[in-house]
Amino acid sequence: MKKLFILGTGPGDLQLLTPKAEQAIAASTELVAYGLYLDLLGDICTGKNRHDLPLGEEINRARLALDLAAQGKDTALVSSGDIGIYAMATLVFELLDRQLQGLEKSPQWLDVDIQVIPGISAMQAGASAVGALLGHDFCTISLSDLLTPWETIKKRIECAAAGDFVVSFYNPVSKKRDWQLNTARDILLTGRPATTPVLIGRQLTRPEQSIKIIQLQDLDAKDVDMFTMVSVGNSESRHIVNGDKQWLYTPRGYAKKLA
Amino acid sequence: MKKLFILGTGPGDLQLLTPKAEQAIAASTELVAYGLYLDLLGDICTGKNRHDLPLGEEINRARLALDLAAQGKDTALVSSGDIGIYAMATLVFELLDRQLQGLEKSPQWLDVDIQVIPGISAMQAGASAVGALLGHDFCTISLSDLLTPWETIKKRIECAAAGDFVVSFYNPVSKKRDWQLNTARDILLTGRPATTPVLIGRQLTRPEQSIKIIQLQDLDAKDVDMFTMVSVGNSESRHIVNGDKQWLYTPRGYAKKLA
Known part of the structure; x- marks a missing residue:
């Protein structure tokens, strides 16, 4: 199954990173994020392929996460805080919505198994x-x-x-x-x-x-x-x-x- | 130092319990909570003194947590979700506030070192x-x-x-x-x-x-x-x-x- 985790890592202190989010990162080979968020995670990201797009590249980040997952790569889209609160999760579903309406050209996205994991928000x-x-x-x-x-x-x-x-x-x-x-x-x-x-x-x-x-x-x-x-x-x-x-x-x- | 942890354990899935909250429970000998919340935690609570007051006993629960901590016992006041969101944390500070105003008779509460640990809310x-x-x-x-x-x-x-x-x-x-x-x-x-x-x-x-x-x-x-x-x-x-x-x-x- 093609897997995309969409997860929040909490405000910064790794003691507030949930085990569920940490395990999802461990299970992924591709991490898509704004680079600072991955830096905050430290060793957990060692050996992973980092796709750190800059601020302002949110749409490309969401597309890339869906694309990587659709290619069969275990992928995590990562933000600090709660990724469902003023962060990237909603954009992934907006892209899916557009694909379901025929406004995107990526039907392979629809085969991706998505799991959203909340985090402690600021x-x-x-x-x-x-x-x-x-x-x-x-x-x-x-x-x-x-x-x-x-x-x-x-x-x-x-x-x-x-x-x-x-x-x-x-x-x-x-x-x-x-x-x-x-x-x-x-x-x-x-x-x-x-x-x-x-x-x-x-x-x-x-x-x-x-x-x-x-x-x-x-x-x-x-x-x-x-x-x-x-x-x-x-x-x-x-x-x-x-x-x-x-x-x-x-x-x-x-x-x-x-x- | 007399220590009181005020912590939320998240919605139920232990994979959403933060390491910080789990360590605070581990460091406590006294757990004060509505019993169901402790049941959800399973083995983590083994060997702890449980003070599980029923629903409706919120004020007594907050007082008891402050009293136990003031006696020098490492104490955790526990709720599911985020204890700062519609839960017990605010009541502890309201009691402290009353003591500072001279409306309570528990000056020993003022020597308690309080740490609040957030959790994933419903x-x-x-x-x-x-x-x-x-x-x-x-x-x-x-x-x-x-x-x-x-x-x-x-x-x-x-x-x-x-x-x-x-x-x-x-x-x-x-x-x-x-x-x-x-x-x-x-x-x-x-x-x-x-x-x-x-x-x-x-x-x-x-x-x-x-x-x-x-x-x-x-x-x-x-x-x-x-x-x-x-x-x-x-x-x-x-x-x-x-x-x-x-x-x-x-x-x-x-x-x-x-x-």
């Missing part, structure tokens, strides 16, 4: 590093307008504000794009306090990890880069300090029972 | 089992009104509908409560097509797993129980069938580039 790495920021209803919004019209993104931020969701922003800025994050901040400020706690988590779970806890009113794109996760608490999220430790959590509503 | 297990349903902006909403007023929940569903988020419903029904899910369906139907694909995933990644893909108009609480994850696509999510395989994915906007 929002989870961030929330757990500071406590329990995702403790109640939350949403994720990508601020990249390369593929999604800004009007759609803006509408979602407005709805997140109105619904008082904890909000995790993926792709908060890029090298060429940084104004969306400050606009998002201003929209959220219409629905929750200026003092709402915000997690700025950079290179989460990796050796160079840095974590800052700030207030929503102080959120600024200049303090954020492509390796940064920004998660904004809801109106009830709390920042607590215990000696040299500090935590963020979003309560679930036990306060009445505890009182 | 929405991720579900989305990956059927492809890439979480491929674009999404939210999670708990339908339990035990701790959150229904008006708050309803408002969030309305915002999720208006923002066209993929929506994962946690706690979709309980033994005593089932009307919220059909109301949620009706609210979402105001903002996306009746044919929007919905994943009904029961006992995800466990031996008894069952997965159904239905249309939003056919979603009915009678087909859902406490072991079920319900994830509703956005207005662009696609259900594709390739021979005896079927998939759900939410596109990210590559269509124009692919055309």
Whole structure:
């Protein structure tokens, strides 16, 4: 059977790589990924054929993974985090969909046995590093307008504000794009306090990890880069300090029972 | 150092238990959990002191975990999924917060070294089992009104509908409560097509797993129980069938580039 694994390796710390994903990599001869993700995996990738296409080559990466698998090579399409969350998995299925509609010329793709393996996403790495920021209803919004019209993104931020969701922003800025994050901040400020706690988590779970806890009113794109996760608490999220430790959590509503 | 691990074990399949969580369990002598979660872990729990309090005893479970750790016993508070997502982590920090405010009488809790370890959540297990349903902006909403007023929940569903988020419903029904899910369906139907694909995933990644893909108009609480994850696509999510395989994915906007 022609096999394609589509897998996420988690935020970086190999202790958060699931055995299922590790075994899928071990069972593959071809690894298709953005090179940095494979570098993070270290020795696990030794002896594998690496197909590391640069950022921006997502469509070619998905095609290549399907092509290699269809040639009978055991293949893994790899991303960090959860490959189903703002990553490559959806693109593979979009290509399959196009083939089923006759819009591609690769019927051999349809014989590939696909298995998707989830991973720990950045929002989870961030929330757990500071406590329990995702403790109640939350949403994720990508601020990249390369593929999604800004009007759609803006509408979602407005709805997140109105619904008082904890909000995790993926792709908060890029090298060429940084104004969306400050606009998002201003929209959220219409629905929750200026003092709402915000997690700025950079290179989460990796050796160079840095974590800052700030207030929503102080959120600024200049303090954020492509390796940064920004998660904004809801109106009830709390920042607590215990000696040299500090935590963020979003309560679930036990306060009445505890009182 | 007095140590408390707060960890999630993933959806059930031990291949999705992270090494970090497994090592934390191995390093603990006391495991505090709802018993079913420990049963799912099998041999890993052998020789540990199990403190399995029933459902509904969440506050006592959190207190017990803090108390045991404060006594110097290496302790793990365990849940399935991600313990930071609709699970016990937030309650521990709420108790700490109360102690810091002088509302509890357990200053010894403040000496406990806490580490939170994330896990694969049910929405991720579900989305990956059927492809890439979480491929674009999404939210999670708990339908339990035990701790959150229904008006708050309803408002969030309305915002999720208006923002066209993929929506994962946690706690979709309980033994005593089932009307919220059909109301949620009706609210979402105001903002996306009746044919929007919905994943009904029961006992995800466990031996008894069952997965159904239905249309939003056919979603009915009678087909859902406490072991079920319900994830509703956005207005662009696609259900594709390739021979005896079927998939759900939410596109990210590559269509124009692919055309």
